Amino acid sequence: MTGSVTVRVPAKVNVQLAVGGRRPDGFHDLANVFLAVGLHDKVTASPADHQDDRGGAGGPRLTVSGPDADHVPLDDGNLAVRAARLLAERHGRDPGVRLHIAKDIPVAGGMAGGSADAAGALLACDTLWGTRTPYPELLALCAELGSDVPFSLAGGAALGRGRGELLEPLETGGTFHWVFATADGGLSTPDVYRTCDRLREAAGGGATVESVPDPEPSLALLDALRRGDAAALAGELANDLQPAAVALRPALNATLEAGLAAGALAALVSGSGPTCAFLVKDAEAGTRTAQALRASGTCRTARPASGPVRGAEVV
Ligand SMILES: C[C@](O)(CO)[C@H](O)COP(=O)(O)OP(=O)(O)OC[C@H]1O[C@@H](n2ccc(N)nc2=O)[C@H](O)[C@@H]1O
Numbered sequence: 001m002t003g004s005v006t007v008r009v010p011a012k013v014n015v016q017l018a019v020g021g022r023r024p025d026g027f028h029d030l031a032n033v034f035l036a037v038g039l040h041d042k043v044t045a046s047p048a049d050h051q052d053d054r055g056g057a058g059g060p061r062l063t064v065s066g067p068d069a070d071h072v073p074l075d076d077g078n079l080a081v082r083a084a085r086l087l088a089e090r091h092g093r094d095p096g097v098r099l100h101i102a103k104d105i106p107v108a109g110g111m112a113g114g115s116a117d118a119a120g121a122l123l124a125c126d127t128l129w130g131t132r133t134p135y136p137e138l139l140a141l142c143a144e145l146g147s148d149v150p151f152s153l154a155g156g157a158a159l160g161r162g163r164g165e166l167l168e169p170l171e172t173g174g175t176f177h178w179v180f181a182t183a184d185g186g187l188s189t190p191d192v193y194r195t196c197d198r199l200r201e202a203a204g205g206g207a208t209v210e211s212v213p214d215p216e217p218s219l220a221l222l223d224a225l226r227r228g229d230a231a232a233l234a235g236e237l238a239n240d241l242q243p244a245a246v247a248l249r250p251a252l253n254a255t256l257e258a259g260l261a262a263g264a265l266a267a268l269v270s271g272s273g274p275t276c277a278f279l280v281k282d283a284e285a286g287t288r289t290a291q292a293l294r295a296s297g298t299c300r301t302a303r304p305a306s307g308p309v310r311g312a313e314v315v
């Protein structure tokens with residue numbers, strides 16, 4: 001067993017999030033086009049230095065650092081702890097391990113921060129413990145932990161079907177530049193999906209699989225990704241959860257407008273929000289747009305990042 005293993009794992013933005021009707025299991029079928037972007041958490045796994053009453057290592061122990069650390073649960077509610085337990089259970093081994101998350105991805109921001117930590121913890125523990133879980137099995141464990149977790153492991157760009165866990169890798173013809181404007185306070189993902197259903201019901205369209213059309217990826221969007229064409233991608237960005245996120249947090253309208261006024265090619269809410277994502281022409285436009293957004297007073301902060309980037313990897 002090595003001393004400690006650190007895994008770097010990226011955030012995501014959904015360049016298209018088409019949401020189907022509510023399924024009998026409460027989830028929604030999606031056409032979810034993910035892009036991994038260069039904001040990262042780091043998850044470190046080290047051998048347990050503690051014992052429980054029965055002489056076992058006493059389960060995962062977690063510490064978290066970073067500006068949002070206070071908002072991250074340290075108990076079994078943390079997806080990284082759940083990931084370590086699930087992997088240990090699968091291999092019939094003691095789940096004792098020390099985990100540390102160096103958190104840079106906004107918490108509850110719609111950028112899959114918790115999912116990133118789950119994928120990071122799985123890979124870090126698998127490496128530390130020498131359990132050598134085959135990649136398809138790691139992906140299946142990710143899917144048990146959450147709909148976004150398989151993509152956090154895979155990275156790059158991918159189409160997520162089902163509830164978002166069934167991935168098809170996508171080709172991209174270049175790097176896309178973004179600015180991410182974070183908000184004070186997160187939004188709860190289940191609340192945002194529930195609000196999406198409520199808005200659809202209120203509009204008379206119903207909210208179930210029978211009443212909402214099957215979600216489909218936009219061929220023009222996939223083509224823009226394949227060609228690395230930011231201007232074409234700007235015209236195709238779409239998020240069916242955006243009206244719900246804005247209904248829950250009307251102040252997001254001002255953030256979206258401020259980024260467009262600063263020259264962004266397009267603006268959308270990232271996943272379930274409240275982080276707003278702005279597609280820009282190049283890295284220089286990213287720096288300029290981030291500055292203008294910070295000065296606008298419509299967000300907590302704004303940071304440039306580009307993608308696609310690689311998924312979870314040992315560093
Ligand atoms: C909004 C997105 O981030 C877009 O990528 C994801 O769809 C959310 O993925 P996630 O945070 O990994 O979500 P999960 O942990 O799997 O599910 C949390 C809750 O979100 C809702 N949920 C999630 C995924 C999905 N396809 N349909 C849903 O309705 C359900 O209420 C579920 O109980």
Ligand SMILES: Nc1ncnc2c1ncn2[C@@H]1O[C@H](COP(=O)(O)OP(=O)(O)OP(=O)(O)O)[C@@H](O)[C@H]1O
Pocket residue numbers: 071072073077078079080101106107108109110111112113114115117118148186187189271272273
């Ligand atoms: N490792 C973790 N990091 C952050 N939050 C976590 C973690 N594990 C569990 N949580 C809980 O999950 C909630 C959602 O956090 P997360 O940062 O994953 O949201 P999100 O980025 O909006 O997720 P998604 O984009 O996948 O819907 C938090 O409010 C927190 O209570």
